[in-house]
Amino acid sequence: MPMPEKFVFVCINQRDPEHPRPSCINNGSGDVFNALREEQGRRVMTNVKIVAGGCLEACMVGPVMAVFPDNVWYGGVTEDDVPAIMDSLDSGEPVAYLRIGDAEFDLRPPEMSGGF
Numbered sequence: 001m002p003m004p005e006k007f008v009f010v011c012i013n014q015r016d017p018e019h020p021r022p023s024c025i026n027n028g029s030g031d032v033f034n035a036l037r038e039e040q041g042r043r044v045m046t047n048v049k050i051v052a053g054g055c056l057e058a059c060m061v062g063p064v065m066a067v068f069p070d071n072v073w074y075g076g077v078t079e080d081d082v083p084a085i086m087d088s089l090d091s092g093e094p095v096a097y098l099r100i101g102d103a104e105f106d107l108r109p110p111e112m113s114g115g116f
């Protein structure tokens with residue numbers, strides 16, 4: 001297997017459901033991760049590594065994932081988005097409707113004044 005050209009980090013962080021900040025696994029990121037891996041296998045995409053990771057800090061818009069070295073970030077990802085994401089990894093053209101940026105990283109639940 002060749003060295004990967006791209007890494008896709010999928011947040012599968014889990015917090016207590018009572019925690020004011022949501023966590024991606026509670027919003028379906030495990031299913032997204034599994035669907036990405038299955039689609040990767042179907043397409044035999046050996047140049048991409050899909051990695052289950054911890055919190056990526058944009059928790060309010062999870063499930064969150066990041067593509068490197070492209071530095072492309074996605075939020076609100078569902079299993080239905082997986083084919084478009086895999087197409088984008090091939091073409092190099094990000095999936096515009098899923099992209100998140102600085103604004104999403106600044107979001108906090110109203111009951112939290114700063115902590116994690």
Ligand code: FES
Pocket residue numbers: 011012013014022023024025054055056057058059062063064
């Ligand atoms: S819990 Fe997924 S980005 Fe924070």
